[in-house]
Amino acid sequence: MFWALVLPLSTFKIKLAYKGTNYCGWQIQAQGEKTIQGALNSALASISKCNISQVSTLASGRTDSGVHSLGQIVKVTTPLEISKEALLRALNSHLDSDIRVLEVEAASENFHPIRDSLWKEYIYVFSNLKQSAPFCSDMIHNHPSTIDIELMHEASKQFVGHHDFSNFYCVGSDVLTYERTIYECDLTFKQSDGFWQAVTPSYYNFRVRGNGFLKQMVRLMMGTLWAIGKGHVPISKLQQSLSGLDTGKLGDVAPACGLYLSKVKY
Numbered sequence: 001m002f003w004a005l006v007l008p009l010s011t012f013k014i015k016l017a018y019k020g021t022n023y024c025g026w027q028i029q030a031q032g033e034k035t036i037q038g039a040l041n042s043a044l045a046s047i048s049k050c051n052i053s054q055v056s057t058l059a060s061g062r063t064d065s066g067v068h069s070l071g072q073i074v075k076v077t078t079p080l081e082i083s084k085e086a087l088l089r090a091l092n093s094h095l096d097s098d099i100r101v102l103e104v105e106a107a108s109e110n111f112h113p114i115r116d117s118l119w120k121e122y123i124y125v126f127s128n129l130k131q132s133a134p135f136c137s138d139m140i141h142n143h144p145s146t147i148d149i150e151l152m153h154e155a156s157k158q159f160v161g162h163h164d165f166s167n168f169y170c171v172g173s174d175v176l177t178y179e180r181t182i183y184e185c186d187l188t189f190k191q192s193d194g195f196w197q198a199v200t201p202s203y204y205n206f207r208v209r210g211n212g213f214l215k216q217m218v219r220l221m222m223g224t225l226w227a228i229g230k231g232h233v234p235i236s237k238l239q240q241s242l243s244g245l246d247t248g249k250l251g252d253v254a255p256a257c258g259l260y261l262s263k264v265k266y
Contacts, residue, residue: 009077012087013107016040016072019098021138021257025065026072036063036099040074043094047087048080055079060113060264061120062173064216066256068139070123071102073113073264113264119183121263122218124206124254133201140203141258147229149204152187155228155235159185159208159221164244168221169214170253180217184209187225207262216253223251 016036024033028041037057045052060073082090084104091101125140127133128149132142159182166178185208192202206222224241227233233250241247 008081009079009109010081011107011109011111012076012078012084013105013111013113014074014076014088014091014101015103016069016074017100017102018069018072019139020063020066020068022098023065025067026059026061026063036069036072039095039099040076040091043091044076044078046094047082047090048078050079058113060117061213061261062215063259063261064256066138067259067261069261071263072261073117073266075107075111075113077109116266118265119209119211120213120261120265121184121207121209122213123208123260123262124218124222125203125258125260126206126222126254127201127203129201133199135199136201138257140200141255143226145226145230147226148231149187149189149229151235152225152229155225155238156185156187156206158235158238158242163242165214165217165242166244167241167247167249168217168224170216170220172215175214178214180210180212180214182208182210209263219254219256219259220249220251222254222258223249225251226254227251 018036023036026036028035028037040057041052041055044055048055056077058075063069084106088101088104127140127142128147129142130144162179162181164178165180169178188205190203190205192200208218208221224238227250228235237247237250241250
């Protein structure tokens, strides 16, 4: 009789930053496309000297192709006894420079990065220049149209509260409900100066904090604000849309390059 060798498992909670430009999103894809999760799993397997099927990772949420993260939270399970300090160093030495592990801490095997989160925050970054800056084209989206920023700022306040976001959802994952609660939402101007004015032009931050988000929800919120800022959609139509009326999508899906998963709170 042969007995299978059962290796002890270690569980960690890691904070991950990444530039999503060269990746097909967070989640591993069926056709083997380059993803953040795939890169992380490969690094874990290499460090643990095991088959990639013996490691597992679960993120606080999926990010789409081209979307970035300042603070993705990931539950990592691996058959390796290692300190959190050593794991941080080892992972960063195996990952490409556009993925960085910022923090590592030991976690319970019952920790669930999605269910246990209190809120998540996303930031959409865009400029409003006649000509886009060459250095940040994959990090800041330039929207060169004439837009009323003050009207957009006023409209952004409509998102705060508990609403039906069925008009701010793209098919791609099953959900039990389209209702979500937005705790904070604002649109602010960020001024660059000196050397950084040439590298990173002045830009706008659209910041949204809520208890959960649907697929491409923030990008549709951003697209709706642009449509309002251009005078194509009245704020009253946004209010109707958030009440659950089937208004259809009020704006386009904003490009992925400007979106950042900013924070996850536990």
